[in-house]
Amino acid sequence: AAEDERPEDVRPPAVLRMTMNYLIDSIMDDQTEPFSEVQLFVRDRMRAIRKDFTCQNVRDETAVEVHEQMVRFHILCGHRLCEEERAVFDPKQNQEQLNNCLTTLKEMYADFRKAGKASCPNEVEFLAYDILARVHSANDVLHACMRLPDDILSSAPIRRALRAFSLVRSEDFSGFFKYLREAPYLEACTLHAQVAPMRARALVVLARASPKGKVSLELALRGTACDTAQDIMPFIEAYNGVLDA
């Protein structure tokens, strides 16, 4: 709904920066409330911050920095709250907002490059998240990569992202879980959506290559990188008869 924004209500970049800092320093780590509550509060405040940036058409270093922090927060939430009820945490909405932030960020990065200004220090970190978030779609990844200059494509975070892409493409579940274990935290969070499909693939593939088409629990746990029988149960139930009881 289009509210009547009075000019004096719109916060200038410096204030938006302070607001974001406040959210990060004082709110996000609040242990007195469940994180899901914290997330709701922060999410709404961040949306308001984005709105203020947009209506002033501010796309400077401050905007970049704040948007980067928002993306990191959304990535974190996507993983930390993944087991919550839809009413408490909606992963789709979170993803949407993540994508919005990321899109704006990419535009800002491009603007900076075009204007010949020094590139933003964290650019490759976020371009990597962008690739990781699309790792299931070859088209999307290639599309994202095609426009990137060589120096970015050869940076460490992008190379890592492309390696993750490679692992997902070749259904290398063993390599994928090893990769996850060693990846920087937020990069691993971004790949969260791939874990379940990889586990399913591991079970199906291992079973198919086993005598009688069944796997032992030990093998299933190893292949799917599940810690306990409880973790693996949903997959076992989905693939009836794959477990050698």
Add this chain to the structure above:
Amino acid sequence: MYFKLQTLHMCRNVITAVEARNFPPLETFPISQRVTFSFFVGRLALYKEEYDKADERLTYTLRNIPPQYVKSKRMVLESLIPIRLLRGQVPSETLLRRYNLDPAFAELTRAYKVGNVGKFAQILDEKSIAFMRTGLFLVFEKVKSLVVRTLFKRVHEIRGKGARADLGDFLVAMKAAGCECDMDDLECTLANLVYENRVKCYIAHDKRMAVLSKADPFPAVRKAPQ
């Protein structure tokens, strides 16, 4: 033009228009234009991983380029070679030399022929940016699993083609081929090959053995995966 702009999805509109029924038959256009069009249709099919279609279109393109246009032929070959590798068709060294292909193609081909997994992966890694830009990244990634298949086949042959294979042998071979992997990785790779019908065997994980099919455990690579 759309390729240069990197907006490939726009190509579809042009192609649809040309392939529509009310468009004049292709034969009425000069062969040079048909060949160019064919080339781009083939390249687009490659991006979309429609390998059969890409092969057909690119082969047509190659056949219809007069012999003196070496550079054009080279451009087509760059895309066609990896597609043919998926079918187990290896370009000869003569061919690679005649059209002055990037040395990487020769090295990849050599690695492919002997199952040198580590070398293949290394070259792919070095060339990853270039291949990304020319749309060859995905198809060479697919070829990688065939290189592993070839390596395993050689191990099988060296061991006298017995019905049982020690997974330890495969692991040694992978390491010798410059591939860093452990038993978990090996079982994963082999299981995936079985799933894709590239190898016919059962894996007895606890015994670290593979029980190979008596008839044709390493079926010839003929059909490209879609």
